[in-house]
Amino acid sequence: MVAITAAEPPGGVRPKLSAGQVKTKRAATVADSIVADVIARGWPVGQVLGSEPELLERYGVSRAVFREAVRLVENQQVARMRRGPGGGLVVAEPTVEAIIDATVLYLYRAGTRLDEVFEARMVLEDLVCQLAPSRCDETHLAALQQVLAEESAGTVTDHRALHAVLAAATLNPALGLFTEILNRVTTLYFGSMNSVSPKVGEASRLAHVRIVEAVAAGDEGLARHRMRRHLEAEADFIQRRRSTRMALDPTAVIGAGRGAKRAEEVAREVFQSIVADGLQPGDMIGSESELMERFKVSRAVVREAVRLLEHHNMAAMKRGPGGGLFVSAPSVLAVTAVMALYLERHGIRISDIFEIRAGVELAVVDLAVARMDDASEARLQECLRWEVEAPDEEFTSAAHDIHMQLAAMSGNHALELLSVVLIRLTHLHERENLSPTAVRALGVEVSRTHGAIVEALARGDRQLSRHRMSRHLSALSGYFR
Ligand SMILES: [Zn+2]
Numbered sequence: 346m347v348a349i350t351a352a353e354p355p356g357g358v359r360p361k362l363s364a365g366q367v368k369t370k371r372a373a374t375v376a377d378s379i380v381a382d383v384i385a386r387g388w389p390v391g392q393v394l395g396s397e398p399e400l401l402e403r404y405g406v407s408r409a410v411f412r413e414a415v416r417l418v419e420n421q422q423v424a425r426m427r428r429g430p431g432g433g434l435v436v437a438e439p440t441v442e443a444i445i446d447a448t449v450l451y452l453y454r455a456g457t458r459l460d461e462v463f464e465a466r467m468v469l470e471d472l473v474c475q476l477a478p479s480r481c482d483e484t485h486l487a488a489l490q491q492v493l494a495e496e497s498a499g500t501v502t503d504h505r506a507l508h509a510v511l512a513a514a515t516l517n518p519a520l521g522l523f524t525e526i527l528n529r530v531t532t533l534y535f536g537s538m539n540s541v542s543p544k545v546g547e548a549s550r551l552a553h554v555r556i557v558e559a560v561a562a563g564d565e566g567l568a569r570h571r572m573r574r575h576l577e578a579e580a581d582f583i584q585r586r587r588s589t590r591m592a593l594d595p596t597a598v599i600g601a602g603r604g605a606k607r608a609e610e611v612a613r614e615v616f617q618s619i620v621a622d623g624l625q626p627g628d629m630i631g632s633e634s635e636l637m638e639r640f641k642v643s644r645a646v647v648r649e650a651v652r653l654l655e656h657h658n659m660a661a662m663k664r665g666p667g668g669g670l671f672v673s674a675p676s677v678l679a680v681t682a683v684m685a686l687y688l689e690r691h692g693i694r695i696s697d698i699f700e701i702r703a704g705v706e707l708a709v710v711d712l713a714v715a716r717m718d719d720a721s722e723a724r725l726q727e728c729l730r731w732e733v734e735a736p737d738e739e740f741t742s743a744a745h746d747i748h749m750q751l752a753a754m755s756g757n758h759a760l761e762l763l764s765v766v767l768i769r770l771t772h773l774h775e776r777e778n779l780s781p782t783a784v785r786a787l788g789v790e791v792s793r794t795h796g797a798i799v800e801a802l803a804r805g806d807r808q809l810s811r812h813r814m815s816r817h818l819s820a821l822s823g824y825f826r
């Protein structure tokens with residue numbers, strides 16, 4: 346099973362489920378099956394997977410469960426329900442803009458600080474400079490030279506352009522997407538680079554020239570060194586500026602719903618009021634009729650606005666007595682599911698995934714080891730226990746918990762996000778690459794290694810933790826070949 350939708354918290358906490366939770370869990374399972382089906386068919390955009398009655402029959406669930414599943418796959422941009430004759434569940438095309446918007450909004454809502462973003466950028470750009478020198482071909486080189494020429498002529502003011510072309514030269518689709526997201530988030534803290542002084546702009550331009558020089562020469566070490574110096578200078582400059590704060594207008598990312606202008610405005614106003622009134626996750630915003638009254642709009646418009654808010658994971662409507670629209674907690678699980686599926690759609694390979702996992706998870710280990718305390722050790726031990734106790738069919742899912750837990754313990758929202766996307770993608774690829782017998786045989790070995798990593802972390806031994814994690818990840822990537 347491709348458990349991409351199941352939004353269970355890591356850490357092995359498995360309480361008894363209420364009736365509502367059972368329904369949600371069923372819906373997540375159906376959504377996973379739909380996703381698996383779309384992937385197995387080769388993601389045929391526009392193809393009808395089936396009408397509602399056909400799919401109800403196929404999955405053997407109630408209409409209520411099915412509709413919740415449809416909402417999940419719609420939010421993940423995998424498929425969309427089309428009404429009318431010839432309608433049904435239609436395979437959709439996820440857009441990179443929507444993915445980036447959703448991610449930026451998540452990082453904003455999670456309260457990500459600028460230093461976290463920079464830490465994550467350092468990790469990613471270091472990976473880019475490890476890979477680009479050996480993979481960059483003449484087309485990439487020409488594109489890099491083109492950007493440098495434009496920077497020199499002053500016709501390119503977008504500082505991100507060079508970094509985007511470098512990331513593309515690694516031929517790893519996840520590095521391209523991640524770099525773009527973090528670059529965009531960075532600019533949200535200090536506005537456009539237009540406000541930068543000529544001296545700083547010139548220093549940055551020269552740094553770009555020297556980085557490209559090293560990449561063209563195939564000198565990985567030099568490229569990494571120069572990139573590091575470049576980012577440190579930028580971080581230094583940005584942090585000295587008084588205006589450095591998350592300057593995002595979060596309402597700007599509520600995308601355009603077709604022909605739903607008024608609904609979009611309502612969604613923005615609701616979100617603005619969440620921020621202005623300091624509403625917390627779980628706080629009630631209002632009932633459906635209260636919202637109709639407050640915004641002087643029809644029920645249909647309120648429902649469309651709610652759909653947008655739910656899509657962005659900002660609020661959710663609860664039905665029934667005491668129901669209404671409630672503020673949602675920002676969810677790393679929801680946003681990473683969308684990112685993982687987007688990358689899957691764009692043909693990411695298991696080798697691409699492990700290439701980045703090594704860099705990201707070693708950075709995670711560095712941060713987690715510095716923050717270890719009794720409570721975090723207990724959570725890791727809980728993950729280890731669950732790995733041993735989990736039934737066979739849940740073992741691979743259980744084995745990822747410890748990596749998810751470590752990512753959360755890093756205290757860096759940006760790195761956690763990247764790490765979770767990569768873990769989810771690994772999980773997606775297990776089904777096609779590993780037989781159930783292979784998984785069981787691996788289980789003992791993997792659990793033993795996880796135990797050794799936790800032991801090193803608990804001792805506060807950073808080097809040993811890194812060493813064990815590094816060996817573990819390279820062994821894992823070997824199993825997938
Ligand atoms: Zn730069």
Ligand SMILES: [Zn+2]
Nearest residue numbers: 744748795817
């Ligand atoms: Zn592992």
